[in-house]
Amino acid sequence: MQNIGFAAGSLIKGRWTVVKKIGQGAFGEIFSGKNIINNEQIAIKVEKVDTKKQVLRLEVAVLKKLQLCPYVCRFITCGRHNDYNYMVMELLGENLSELRRRQLDGKFSLGSTLKLGVQMIQSLQAVHDLGYLHRDVKPSNFAIGLNPSKRNITYLIDFGLARRFVLASGEVRPARDSTGFRGTARYASINSHLSKDLGRRDDLWSIFYVLIEFAEGQLPWRKLKDKDQIGEMKQKYNTPELVKDLPPQFSQFMKHLKSLNYEDRPNYVFLQTLLNDCYASLGLSETTPFDWEIQLNGGASSSSTNQQQQQQQQQRNLNQSGLNNSSARLMASPSTIEVEASGKSTQLNNSNNNNNNKVENDSSPHPQIIRRNSESNSQIANSSESDNKGSGGGSWNQKSSSPRHKDKNNLQDDAGEGSQKHLKASNNNNYNSNNTNHHNNMNGGSSSNQPIDKVELSHQQQKSSTTKCCSTSKCSVM
Numbered sequence: 001m002q003n004i005g006f007a008a009g010s011l012i013k014g015r016w017t018v019v020k021k022i023g024q025g026a027f028g029e030i031f032s033g034k035n036i037i038n039n040e041q042i043a044i045k046v047e048k049v050d051t052k053k054q055v056l057r058l059e060v061a062v063l064k065k066l067q068l069c070p071y072v073c074r075f076i077t078c079g080r081h082n083d084y085n086y087m088v089m090e091l092l093g094e095n096l097s098e099l100r101r102r103q104l105d106g107k108f109s110l111g112s113t114l115k116l117g118v119q120m121i122q123s124l125q126a127v128h129d130l131g132y133l134h135r136d137v138k139p140s141n142f143a144i145g146l147n148p149s150k151r152n153i154t155y156l157i158d159f160g161l162a163r164r165f166v167l168a169s170g171e172v173r174p175a176r177d178s179t180g181f182r183g184t185a186r187y188a189s190i191n192s193h194l195s196k197d198l199g200r201r202d203d204l205w206s207i208f209y210v211l212i213e214f215a216e217g218q219l220p221w222r223k224l225k226d227k228d229q230i231g232e233m234k235q236k237y238n239t240p241e242l243v244k245d246l247p248p249q250f251s252q253f254m255k256h257l258k259s260l261n262y263e264d265r266p267n268y269v270f271l272q273t274l275l276n277d278c279y280a281s282l283g284l285s286e287t288t289p290f291d292w293e294i295q296l297n298g299g300a301s302s303s304s305t306n307q308q309q310q311q312q313q314q315q316r317n318l319n320q321s322g323l324n325n326s327s328a329r330l331m332a333s334p335s336t337i338e339v340e341a342s343g344k345s346t347q348l349n350n351s352n353n354n355n356n357n358k359v360e361n362d363s364s365p366h367p368q369i370i371r372r373n374s375e376s377n378s379q380i381a382n383s384s385e386s387d388n389k390g391s392g393g394g395s396w397n398q399k400s401s402s403p404r405h406k407d408k409n410n411l412q413d414d415a416g417e418g419s420q421k422h423l424k425a426s427n428n429n430n431y432n433s434n435n436t437n438h439h440n441n442m443n444g445g446s447s448s449n450q451p452i453d454k455v456e457l458s459h460q461q462q463k464s465s466t467t468k469c470c471s472t473s474k475c476s477v478m
């Protein structure tokens with residue numbers, strides 16, 4: 001595609017300059033850029049206005065709602081430039097697929113895998129608690145922060161395949177009998193391969209496969225290209241055999257996922273606790289750096305010496321427990337696939353991000369490995385009412401520069417789809433918090449063991465978390 005209107009040096013809305021292309025996804029292109037007023041580095045995702053499957057509006061709608069989740073990319077503005085819709089967001093660093101492949105043996109240490117898992121589950125919980133499924137969970141859809149102080153934070157990106165799974169009433173949409181395949185073959189749940197309607201559990205199955213790949217460097221179906229064959233292999237490995245070389249918490253993780261039905265809310269706290277317990281058993285502390293931070297620091301300072309010692313300790317623990325025995329494989333990022341219920345499939349290219357980010361030494365404290373409390377959940381729920389305070393806003397309407405998201409008016413709620421049979425969605429959010437910290441709430445508090453499937457949203461609360469989506473987006477048709 002020729003980037004007419006988004007060539008390097010282009011000025012968007014007199015404020016954003018395009019620097020270079022940094023990513024190519026199935027549904028658009030991503031450019032790095034700069035805010036010429038304050039020199040802030042930004043990313044711009046663009047989509048042609050005449051694209052048949054427009055997903056950017058949905059992405060904007062979902063991202064705006066998630067702005068108070070510390071593990072979701074910051075939205076800045078959106079609009080139209082020439083023949084393109086665009087979304088300006090925070091420029092992030094490398095995605096997790098790139099980072100893993102950059103590891104010498106193509107895998108992350110178990111410590112980094114576990115910490116990543118905790119953050120990834122947390123971002124998925126935020127998405128789910130807003131009433132959305134992500135449906136394309138994979139390593140290239142998580143990126144670390146760009147600034148040195150944020151290279152220990154993982155951000156969820158790409159809401160192009162998101163779908164509302166709750167109705168305005170708060171009830172889970174009834175499962176459809178048969179749907180097309182959605183997602184990326186390597187990480188999709190077995191349900192997706194079977195064309196079953198997806199629920200919250202399916203995003204967690206993808207996280208599970210991602211974590212195995214992180215820790216072992218590969219998945220058994222890594223060499224297969226055909227999605228049906230991949231699905232068959234997943235069914236064959238749908239036993240603890242899949243995680244036999246990993247700590248027992250992984251089979252407990254799997255057991256929990258297997259216990260979930262379509263409409264069930266996963267026990268996010270339980271899953272995070274499993275990962276945290278495993279992490280603690282390795283003798284690692286919250287300040288143990290991620291693998292890429294150690295490489296970055298290169299042993300130059302006393303703090304990095306300390307980090308190296310922790311890394312060595314981790315290695316010893318792994319060797320003792322016999323868990324560090326996977327062979328290395330380097331793999332390219334798999335692509336998103338859409339298969340309509342008719343069976344027509346689209347394999348979508350996912351080229352690698354050649355982000356050339358300048359990285360400095362990171363002396364910042366590391367976030368705690370878990371500990372998201374009910375306050376942070378309430379921030380997420382309230383975000384839909386506060387309507388993205390602190391973000392630039394933006395509009396698809398070229399004439400408008402209102403920061404109050406006029407694009408919302410153009411978006412059509414897809415919540416009406418479905419039949420009369422409704423299943424109640426449970427939620428453990430505490431909606432009384434006024435905490436509005438943005439992207440900095442990494443301390444969280446304790447991982448309380450309160451029953452998480454008991455508290456339900458009131459009708460009003462659910463209304464506040466109902467977002468609107470464009471009629472042409474995948475959201476409304478899938």
Ligand SMILES: Nc1ncnc2c1ncn2[C@@H]1O[C@H](COP(=O)(O)OP(=O)(O)OP(=O)(O)O)[C@@H](O)[C@H]1O
Binds near residue numbers: 095348
């Ligand atoms: N805010 C950002 N900052 C830096 N890089 C980004 C940002 N957003 C996206 N990217 C890069 O661009 C790649 C593609 O972005 P994204 O997943 O949003 O596009 P997509 O068209 O939906 O892709 P896919 O087909 O893989 O789902 C990402 O894997 C990431 O490497």
